Amino acid sequence: xxxxxxxxxxxxxxxxxxxxxxxxxxxxxxxxxxxxxxxxxxxxxxxxxxxxxxxxxxxxxxxxxxxxxxxxxxxxxxxxxxxxxxxxxxxxxxxxxxxxxx
Amino acid sequence: xxxxxxxxxxxxxxxxxxxxxxxxxxxxxxxxxxxxxxxxxxxxxxxxxxxxxxxxxxxxxxxxxxxxxxxxxxxxxxxxxxxxxxxxxxxxxxxxxxxxxxxxxxxxxxxxxxxxxxxxxxxxxxxxxxxxxxxxxxxxxxxxxxxxxxxxxxxxxxxxxxxxxxxxxxxxxxxxxxxxxxxxxxxxxxxxxxxxxxxxxxxxxxxxxxxxxxxxxxxxxxxxxxxxxxxxxxxxxxxxxxxxxxxxxxxxxxxxxxxxxxxxxxxxxxxxxxxxxxxxxxxxxxxxxxxxxxxxxxxxxxxxxxxxxxxxxxxxxxxxxxxxxxxxxxxxxxxxxxxxxxxxxxxxxxxxxxxxxxxxxxxxxxxxxxxxxxxxxxxxxxxxxxxxxxxxxxxxxxxxxxxxxxxxxxxxxxxxxxxxxxxxxxxxxxxxxxxxxxxxxxxxxxxxxxxxxxxxxxxxxxxxxxxxxxxxxxxxxxxxxxxxxxxxxxxxxxxxxxxxxxxxxxxxxxxxxxxxxxxxxxxxxxxxxxxxxxxxxxxxxxxxxxxxxxxxxxxxxxxxxxxxxxxxxxxxxxxxxxxxxxxxxxxxxxxxxxxxxx
Numbered sequence: 248x249x250x251x252x253x254x255x256x257x258x259x260x261x262x263x264x265x266x267x268x269x270x271x272x273x274x275x276x277x278x279x280x281x282x283x284x285x286x287x288x289x290x291x292x293x294x295x296x297x298x299x300x301x302x303x304x305x306x307x308x309x310x311x312x313x314x315x316x317x318x319x320x321x322x323x324x325x326x327x328x329x330x331x332x333x334x335x336x337x338x339x340x341x342x343x344x345x346x347x348x349x
Numbered sequence: 350x351x352x353x354x355x356x357x358x359x360x361x362x363x364x365x366x367x368x369x370x371x372x373x374x375x376x377x378x379x380x381x382x383x384x385x386x387x388x389x390x391x392x393x394x395x396x397x398x399x400x401x402x403x404x405x406x407x408x409x410x411x412x413x414x415x416x417x418x419x420x421x422x423x424x425x426x427x428x429x430x431x432x433x434x435x436x437x438x439x440x441x442x443x444x445x446x447x448x449x450x451x452x453x454x455x456x457x458x459x460x461x462x463x464x465x466x467x468x469x470x471x472x473x474x475x476x477x478x479x480x481x482x483x484x485x486x487x488x489x490x491x492x493x494x495x496x497x498x499x500x501x502x503x504x505x506x507x508x509x510x511x512x513x514x515x516x517x518x519x520x521x522x523x524x525x526x527x528x529x530x531x532x533x534x535x536x537x538x539x540x541x542x543x544x545x546x547x548x549x550x551x552x553x554x555x556x557x558x559x560x561x562x563x564x565x566x567x568x569x570x571x572x573x574x575x576x577x578x579x580x581x582x583x584x585x586x587x588x589x590x591x592x593x594x595x596x597x598x599x600x601x602x603x604x605x606x607x608x609x610x611x612x613x614x615x616x617x618x619x620x621x622x623x624x625x626x627x628x629x630x631x632x633x634x635x636x637x638x639x640x641x642x643x644x645x646x647x648x649x650x651x652x653x654x655x656x657x658x659x660x661x662x663x664x665x666x667x668x669x670x671x672x673x674x675x676x677x678x679x680x681x682x683x684x685x686x687x688x689x690x691x692x693x694x695x696x697x698x699x700x701x702x703x704x705x706x707x708x709x710x711x712x713x714x715x716x717x718x719x720x721x722x723x724x725x726x727x728x729x730x731x732x733x734x735x736x737x738x739x740x741x742x743x744x745x746x747x748x749x750x751x752x753x754x755x756x757x758x759x760x761x762x763x764x765x766x767x768x769x770x771x772x773x774x775x776x777x778x779x780x781x782x783x784x785x786x787x788x789x790x791x792x793x794x795x796x797x798x799x800x801x802x803x804x805x806x807x808x809x810x811x812x813x814x815x816x817x818x819x820x821x822x823x824x825x826x827x828x829x830x831x832x833x834x835x836x837x838x839x840x841x842x843x844x845x846x847x848x849x850x851x852x853x854x855x856x857x858x859x860x861x862x863x864x865x866x867x868x869x870x871x872x873x874x875x876x877x878x879x880x881x882x883x884x885x886x887x888x889x890x891x892x893x894x895x896x897x898x899x900x901x902x903x904x905x906x907x908x909x910x911x912x913x914x915x916x917x918x919x920x921x922x923x924x925x926x927x928x929x930x931x932x933x934x935x936x937x938x939x940x941x942x943x944x945x946x947x
Contacts, residue, residue, distance in 0.1 A: 269488040278483070301489060305496035308489050312473045314514070316488035332483030343480030 262286070262294040262344070263323035269316045270302045274333045278317035281334035289346050319343075382589040385433070385504075385541050388426025389419070390728070391608030392567075395584055395593035400565055405532050405542040407562040409554050410569030415580060415601050416545040418454060419569060420507040421447060422606045423543055425456050427505045428466035433541075435505035436468045436497040440513045444469040454605045470497040476517030487514070487527040491534060498540060506535060508544040512556040529561045553585065564588045570596070577749055579718035582608055598720035609724035620644070625736070625772055628667020629660070631841035632815075635830065637823035641798055643736070644770040645821070646763045650777040650789055651802030656813055656834055657776040658682070660800070661739045662691045662698060663839050664774065669706035673736035676708045676729045680745035684709035695837045708733050714745045719758040722746070726762060730771060738766055742776040743792070756791045763795045779803075797821045805829075805853060812854035815841075831857070 266282055268275035279298060286294045301308050301316070311320050315331035321344050330343040341348060384399035393399045400406045400423075410416045417439075424435035439447060447469060448458045461467040470493055498506065511528065518524050535542045544562060548570075549555035559566055566586040571578055581596040599608040624639035633640045641647055651657045658679075665675040679687060687709070688698045701707035710729050717725070730738060740762070746755045759775070766773040775796075777789050793799070799818040804811040816829045831842045831853035845852045845860065852860050 267489065269492060274484055274486065281483070301492045305492045308493045308496070309470070312475075313489035313493070314472065314474060314487055315479075315485040315490075315518075316492075317485060318489065327478070328480070329478050330480045330482050332481050332485045335483035337482075339480055339482035343482060 259291075259293050260324045262290055262321065262346075263297075264294060264344075265297045265299060265311065265320040265322055267299050267301055267308070267311065267313045267316060267318045267320070270300065272316075275300075275317055277333040277335060278319070281337070281340070282319060285334065285337060285340060289341065289348060321345075384590070385427075386431060387423050388430050389422055389606050389608055390731070391597065391599065391610045392582070394610040395582070395597055395608065396565070396587060397591050397593075400541055400543070401588070401590070402541055403536060403539050404564040405535055405544060405562045406565040406567060407554070407559055408543055408545045408567050408569065409548050409559070409585075410545075411548040411571065414548075414569040414571040415599075415606070416569060417442065417447075417509050418451065418601055419606060420509050420543050420545050421451050421458070422454065422456070424467060424505050424507050425451065425458065425461060428461055433504035434466050434468075434501040435507065436470055436494065436501060436503045438470045438472060438494055438497070438506065438508045438511075440472050440474055440508075440510055443471050453603065454601065455603055456605070465501055468497045468501045468503070470494065474513055474517055479517070481519055485520075485523075487524070487531070490514075490527075491531065494531075494535075495538075498538060504540055506540045506542040508542065510545045510547065512546050512554070512558060515556045525561075528558070532561050565590075569599075574718060575749060577715060577718045579720050581720070598718070598724045600717070600721055600724055604728075607724065607728050609720075609727045621770060626667060626671075627664050628670070629663055629839050629841065631830070632839075635817055635826035635828070635841075636798065636820055637825050641772055642822060643772055644767055645797035646767070646773040646775070646795055648775050648777055648789070648792065648796040648799045649802060650779055650799065650818075652779045652781060652804060655779075655802035655804060656832070656839070657778075657802060658687070658741055659691065659694055659696070659834060659839060660802070661741055661774055661776060662687065662696045663694075665707055665737060665739060666691075666696050666698060666701055668737045669701040669704065672706075674706050674708070674733045675701070675737040675739065676710065676726075676733060676735045677739045677741070678710045678712075678726060678729070679739075679741050680712065680714045681742065683711050693836065694834050694839070705733075708735070714748050717749075719746060719750045719754055723758050723761055723765075727765060730766070730769065735771060737772045737774060739774045740776070742778050744776075744778040752791055756795075759792055760795060793819075805831075807854070807856060810854050814853065 264282070264286075266278060268278065282296065286296065299307055301313065307313075311318070311329075317331070317333060319330040319334060319340070321328040321330075328343055328345070330340055332339075334340050383402040384396070385402045386393045386399040387396070408416055408420055421437060424437050427433035427435050437447065442450070444462070448462075451458050458467065458469075462469060472490070472493065494506065497503070511531075514524050514528070515521060532542075532544075544558065546554035546556060546558045548568070549557070553559045553566060553568065563586065565584070565588065568583045568585050570581045570583070572581065573579075580599050580601065582599050583596045584592040584594070593610060597609055599606060621643040623643040624641065625643045626633050626640040627636070649657045649660050661677070665677055668675050677684075677687070682690070684702070688702070691698050698707055702709065708729060710725060712722075712725070714722070726738065726740070729735075743755065743759060746758065750758065763773055775792070777792075779789075796819070798820040800815055801818045802813065802815050805814045806812075813832050813834070814829050815832055816827070817825045828844050830844055833840045833842065842853070845857045
């Protein structure tokens with residue numbers, strides 16, 4: 248399920264992100280698309296995205312204490328941050344991920 | 350209507366255990382909905398069989414009233430007794446905390462988790478760590494609960510306390526609709542769910558969950574009256590089923606949770622004609638010859654030290670010796686102290702206890718409220734089906750309630766015991782000077798047999814006495830009887846009835862000594878007269894003998910004289926004949942002995 252996107256040689260912290268979805272729902276698909284777009288735009292390749300479909304691996308929901316779907320977890324850099332929703336509100340996502348827009 | 354039977358009935362052992370504990374109420378209501386036994390003693394009786402199967406029950410209550418323990422007990426009992434695995438979804442305490450907390454109620458949650466009977470799903474919800482960016486739903490929650498349910502094949506689910514979600518997420522409308530969806534989903538899954546919720550002001554729950562969960566609503570409550578907290582439970586609502594509507598006390602202790610379906614009984618208890626011997630010689634005789642009626646209520650009143658507890662212990666021991674069971678509820682002495690003290694008067698309660706015939710329940714009255722005490726009594730009798738329940742003393746209950754409240758509690762106790770044919774024995778402490786407590790007057794109407802013990806002080810000593818103040822339905826003695834407490838038990842003495850009434854103690858001994866002396870004196874007088882008579886008889890006999898001797902002497906003398914006279918007469922005749930012969934007399938004497946001379 249891991250998607251490697253980006254350029255590891257770029258400067259700044261490496262973002263390790265995990266997106267929890269449940270099947271191919273509209274919200275899940277939107278979240279995935281929004282996340283990819285946002286990373287391309289603001290992280291310049293300094294990111295690693297892992298998408299977990301809880302319908303396929305329900306046992307994984309416990310590890311990151313997932314309730315809402317979709318949930319984006321910023322595993323790195325610490326501290327761990329969680330953003331719920333389809334990530335359509337870019338400003339909130341950026342704020343949530345502590346990504347400073349230059 | 351074939352589905353009326355509760356599902357619990359299918360589990361053999363659970364059924365037997367429940368039946369043994371017995372609540373006296375029908376297990377199944379008259380409604381058509383299927384029910385599952387909660388496994389919490391008493392609740393199923395109040396809910397007429399149990400909780401609605403496959404539906405959701407709301408458990409509401411204030412902080413600290415036992416919601417979590419209650420819900421956890423429901424889950425664990427399901428796994429233990431009814432072979433219904435369960436999932437405990439906790440939003441607050443972690444699994445380890447739950448294991449620790451429920452251990453104090455005697456449950457080993459860790460073992461149940463290890464054996465796959467119960468799963469704990471700890472949902473840590475930290476709203477501060479969450480940012481919301483766009484649309485979402487709570488599918489993750491569904492997935493987690495569903496995964497846990499599938500993991501243990503759960504039939505029961507508890508959500509404790511799901512309303513925290515409402516406080517943490519900004520999109521409350523979404524959360525509400527998701528919760529509604531969750532409850533529908535649980536129903537579809539066929540699990541019997543229980544959700545806990547915080548009590549709200551002016552509403553059942555703070556978050557209004559009762560709008561979504563309306564099949565069955567149970568309210569827990571803990572109120573403090575006179576510094577004593579009493580837990581109570583009420584079934585607020587039960588769709589499609591009749592249920593008890595009162596507030597019922599419940600307790601949480603090391604034996605788990607016990608709810609007490611204290612019922613208001615009518616005066617229609619069966620009256621047994623069977624007697625229950627007291628085991629105290631002569632007391633049975635005083636009670637119409639055979640002792641108390643079974644299932645009657647007995648009051649033993651007396652001042653401090655009059656022997657109330659000893660009587661109760663003796664009667665309890667007698668019951669045990671007949672193979673019956675007794676429950677002894679003591680508010681003033683510990684069981685050990687009772688056993689020791691009773692041993693000194695030859696009553697072996699230790700053996701009764703070892704044989705499981707006597708169950709002690711010792712508690713300071715102020716430990717619990719009156720309702721809870723009644724609840725404990727009910728639990729004790731459910732467990733051992735005794736023939737006799739002793740409450741010693743009822744006057745101690747006045748510390749925690751007014752006379753009216755104590756009276757009401759005793760009324761329910763008597764009703765409860767009578768309905769099960771159990772003989773109730775209360776003691777009541779008279780105030781010094783033998784004045785009875787006001788409670789005696791109040792409970793008098795509840796009492797079938799009243800034995801009044803007292804100390805009779807006279808002549809510088811105190812003597813124990815008893816009399817039967819009343820005994821309904823039997824001819825009973827009206828005598829005041831003295832009794833002794835010896836190392837062989839209680840002995841009623843034969844009444845000593847003197848001209849001035851019954852005597853006891855030293856007075857009795859003195860009178861008895863006097864009587865003995867008088868009897869001796871009378872005996873001696875008889876002996877004396879008898880000797881006198883003997884003497885007179887001897888004297889008379891002596892006189893008679895002397896007279897006879899005199900007579901014989903006289904007789905002999907006279908006969909001698911007679912013989913001499915006769916001899917002389919014969920001599921005279923002989924001489925005459927001889928002279929006649931010599932003179933040739935022609936008239937010869939014939940010699941016919943006739944003296945011719947004189």
